[in-house]
Amino acid sequence: MSCYLTTGKHMSLYWSVLTVLLLLAITAPVALAFGFAGASAARSEFPPMRWFGKSYIAVVRGVPDIAFFLFFVIALDQAIEYLRHKALCPDWSEPIRQGNDFVVCQAAKMPLGEAPQWVHETYGFSLAVLTFAIVFGAFAANVLFGAMRAVPRAQLETAEAYGMTQRQTFWRILVPQMWVYALPGLSNLWMVLIKATPLLFLLGVEDIVYWARELGGTKTPRFTDYPHGDWRMWYFLALLVFYLLFTRVSEIVLDRIMARLTHGQATAAGEAQRKAAA
Amino acid sequence: MSCWQTIQDYGLRAVGIGERLLPREDFTLCQQFTLIGSGMIWNIYFGVFALILGFLLATALAMGKASSNRLLRKPSEWFIFVFRGSPLFIQFFFGYFLFLNLKNVSPIFDPFTAAWLGALIVLFLNTAAYSAEIFYGALLSIPKGDTEAADAYGMSGWSRFRRVIWPTMLRLAWPAYTNEAIFLFHATALVFFSGFPAWQQRGDALYYANYFADKTFNPFVPYPILAFYFILLTLVIVGVFGLVNSRLNKHLPQDLKPKLRLRPNLIR
């Protein structure tokens, strides 16, 4: 049994747990940055900027993430290679689209054709992070946009009365205060993000669900030392436990962050903290 | 074949009406739009019914979670935790598995392994858990003054809930609940993708988009069409929920009404 659980394939499953955790750890801040940029754009004074921000939020939020993943990564990859092709191979005379083929010069390949396998895997992983960040950035932008509006107007008026410029008011007053209003929405988004990881295999990243399905499937004795029937149920049960634990830990951490953010804020919960301390 | 003919042949293909065979060659844009649109019938069916049923259960679960009675609170808490804490596709897997086993117990359970009922139940339980958490959060933030006023009027029990707590809860929860509705409709795309089998090529929008992507080897046409339909659907959801929102906030003075959607920038 212990031999079975330490086959190379199981090792891949354990590695994929780390892959998923790493992906979440990188995606969350990147998505937040996208969200922040999107929300700032959506409330910009400059109309084209505002339209861009608002249509980013509206369009990406409107599409199921799964549909987005099914074509977006290939498009993104082609766009990157196209730009590199234009920059690196200006003398290339053949068309890039030859019938169905998408052909760029060797130097524009991302990653380069002779790059070692780990570079390919890292590149694929980064594309997945970027795609996730774009999708969840749109939801985060929506949350942050609401949070920016929720900061009491009096706070901003006070800042203006103190002679702060718009920029100062935004960075010193609005941004520090908006988090407490944004956190419930962002926590919810984090929970949704965790549960979107099974879709990673669509982006070419071999995640835990991919390996669980692979390992749980019926194995005939010819191709393995450990033949077994349909064990998917047990592997999925393990995944269920993993996700539940992960959710629980996230809840505890997020509660702590919320308590800290509430500190000194002009909200009901902040008021309660003040009273409790006094 | 004209596009109108295609719509007649395939417009209701997803529910089994019309041409029996799917198109096999010379795929036109019209065919792709028609069939993917026909698949949307299923997405809308799953979304609407799961949302309505889920709404009722969610209210009960939120009250349960906020209850001081342990026997009511604990089951509600666990139900919400399990369904919010696990990916939908694992829920589909176990749901399908459970229904298969129930089928061996009694033929009453026969329809449960079909998507129209089985997947609906899973989606219903899933959205109930998410909505319950939203409603629970709203329940906790009902202003104390509102309930005190109800007490002062001598309201209690059902009428206090019906006329004060429930409407206030809905009002507070509505923006977040709108988001949940959008997520739910998006989740309906997972039904045939990983979960329930498709009978006689009757599937949802993603099923047909996948069919075309597989036949034409070009993902850049069918998936954007699917995206287009879903953006339309999302706009409709936002519109309908916005109407309900203004109905919920009808009692407020005109200029104080919180709008669900974008407002001119008051803050600079």
Added chain:
Amino acid sequence: MKNLILTTAALALTAGVALADGHGKTVRMGTEGAYPPYNFLNDAGEIDGFERELGDELCKRAELTCEWVTNEWDSIIPNLVSGNYDVIIAGMSVTDERDEVIDFSEQYTLPDPSGYLATSMDADIEGGVIAAQANTIQASYIASSGATLVEFATPEETVAAVKNGEADAVLADKAFLSELANADSELMMLEQDVMIGGGIGLGLRESDTELKEKFNVAIRSMKEDGSLNALIGKWLPDLEQF
């Protein structure tokens, strides 16, 4: 995943003679890794099977440096044409539809018939319920026959459907199903075979004629010295040989 990286790197060292075409281009071989005995992941998580051995041998004969990658079946052709790998070696039958979009090398197996797997020999394949993997040639075959088609996302689920009685039989490639029939006493192959699809070839981009020619030469040389038949005999005992 780490394992996969290490093994593929080691493979690149052993299998290829470097700098074959003058600028040392690595040829990336895309496969599915979920279709025994053609290609699958062995206990160590490495790509293994008929096509793994065949691909390594072809690369050696064509003096190419090859690396293996896995890709989902659904997007295996879009990723080839957009250049994420150079060759599809994934048990892909040559069909007219596919041939319009990509090019195929010479076929390296004769057509493999599709077969029915059921729990009893008198399963009704004319008017009963037949399971198939969604969007396969078998699925469209059943759709146009009189039987009721039920589609599942993965091959695993199609077989499970037969075992639990949801479907009367499953239609899939015979090489895949007969393995299962041998291993499970509940399941048996029906006698009827269906010929859908052609033999299997390597899939290449239409613009990659040079690479295609190299592989064609290698495949021909393997056919001539009998090593291809030996491989087929080893991995696909039921299949007709060249």
